Amino acid sequence: MRSLRVDVAVGRPEFEVEVACHVDPGEVVALVGPNGAGKSTLLRAVAGLEPCRGTVHLGEQRLHDLPARDRQVGLVFQDPLLFGHLSATDNVAFGLRAGGVGRREARTRARALLASWGLVELADRPGRRLSGGEAQRVALARAVAAGPHALLLDEPLAALDARTRLVTRGELRVRLAELGVPTLLVTHDPVDAAVLADRVVVLEQGRVVQEGTPAEVSRRPATDYVARLVGVNLLTGTAEGTRVTCTSGLVLHLASPASGPVHCVVRPTAVSVFSQRPVGSPRNVFEGILRGMAPHGDGVRLDVQLVSGDRVHAEVTPAAVADLGLGTATPLWVAVKANEIEVQTRAG
Numbered sequence: 001m002r003s004l005r006v007d008v009a010v011g012r013p014e015f016e017v018e019v020a021c022h023v024d025p026g027e028v029v030a031l032v033g034p035n036g037a038g039k040s041t042l043l044r045a046v047a048g049l050e051p052c053r054g055t056v057h058l059g060e061q062r063l064h065d066l067p068a069r070d071r072q073v074g075l076v077f078q079d080p081l082l083f084g085h086l087s088a089t090d091n092v093a094f095g096l097r098a099g100g101v102g103r104r105e106a107r108t109r110a111r112a113l114l115a116s117w118g119l120v121e122l123a124d125r126p127g128r129r130l131s132g133g134e135a136q137r138v139a140l141a142r143a144v145a146a147g148p149h150a151l152l153l154d155e156p157l158a159a160l161d162a163r164t165r166l167v168t169r170g171e172l173r174v175r176l177a178e179l180g181v182p183t184l185l186v187t188h189d190p191v192d193a194a195v196l197a198d199r200v201v202v203l204e205q206g207r208v209v210q211e212g213t214p215a216e217v218s219r220r221p222a223t224d225y226v227a228r229l230v231g232v233n234l235l236t237g238t239a240e241g242t243r244v245t246c247t248s249g250l251v252l253h254l255a256s257p258a259s260g261p262v263h264c265v266v267r268p269t270a271v272s273v274f275s276q277r278p279v280g281s282p283r284n285v286f287e288g289i290l291r292g293m294a295p296h297g298d299g300v301r302l303d304v305q306l307v308s309g310d311r312v313h314a315e316v317t318p319a320a321v322a323d324l325g326l327g328t329a330t331p332l333w334v335a336v337k338a339n340e341i342e343v344q345t346r347a348g
């Protein structure tokens with residue numbers, strides 16, 4: 001497996017997209033940033049679909065010298081772009097045939113791939129009869145069928161409804177871990193960044209303004225945009241029924257049962273803060289101390305360290321800050337309702 005190294009510049013009417021970044025084998029790097037920051041432009045340049053200056057390397061291979069079709073990178077877009085009249089199998093086989101594999105062999109391999117992903121019941125269904133989530137899984141299968149050396153995903157979950165998105169995201173996480181190739185993922189969704197990415201690269205106006213693990217970036221956001229984007233809380237643990245035991249020892253109670261390794265995602269606005277243990281309270285109540293406070297839109301973002309060591313962001317109104325008499329190192333209690341915890345399965 002080889003790493004992907006990108007150092008490119010693309011001229012745009014308002015600014016130049018100029019980015020240097022690398023993605024290790026098996027690593028998922030989320031490219032995030034406001035609309036028009038240059039994320040898709042960068043992805044297209046790496047794929048060879050956009051003229052650019054600079055270099056793109058996969059290991060020692062100089063991709064920038066190759067036309068798009070010879071770069072051996074898999075692409076998935078927001079729109080799965082399947083052929084509506086072709087079966088899922090033939091859609092997947094299409095990518096293989098474009099790479100020179102014979103018709104029968106391509107179909108056999110396509111079927112085997114769909115079967116190994118548990119999608120055998122979709123194999124004969126025409127593209128136009130697949131749901132959004134199914135179509136996106138088939139599009140991913142098509143992108144990886146020919147054994148690409150890198151994957152480029154441009155908002156692959158953006159068009160899906162919330163429920164389908166949750167399930168498809170979990171599946172994508174498992175597939176990416178299996179494939180082990182460098183992956184660049186463009187997303188607007190903080191949950192995608194938190195759950196799928198090992199590292200986040202933030203682009204604004206064509207430049208990298210910050211990079212780091214999702215936890216690092218959300219702890220010290222470099223710009224307001226980043227603060228809004230990456231502030232979701234992510235707790236990692238193992239579920240058994242409605243109980244999740246986190247790596248830190250913290251126990252969370254869920255509204256519906258789950259099992260195995262999970263990420264629990266909690267939005268900062270779903271975290272309530274109290275100066276004393278709330279009475280008649282929800283089951284997820286934790287003691288902690290305030291580590292930091294920063295203005296955030298119309299509210300204030302609190303950084304709370306729980307007794308377990310976990311850090312949790314809460315978003316409260318300026319009035320609440322005054323009422324609670326908050327200052328650095330103030331002891332406090334936080335509460336999260338069970339139905340505010342979004343559970344995402346993860347590779348174990």
Ligand SMILES: Nc1ncnc2c1ncn2[C@@H]1O[C@H](COP(=O)(O)OP(=O)(O)OP(=O)(O)O)[C@@H](O)[C@H]1O
Nearest residue numbers: 012013014033034035036037038039040041042188
């Ligand atoms: N083919 C093109 N020719 C000229 N300018 C373009 C082209 N495509 C995009 N742009 C401009 O380049 C800039 C970057 O666009 P790009 O689509 O890469 O941003 P993005 O970060 O992917 O945005 P979004 O999140 O909205 O998809 C924008 O100002 C856009 O209007």
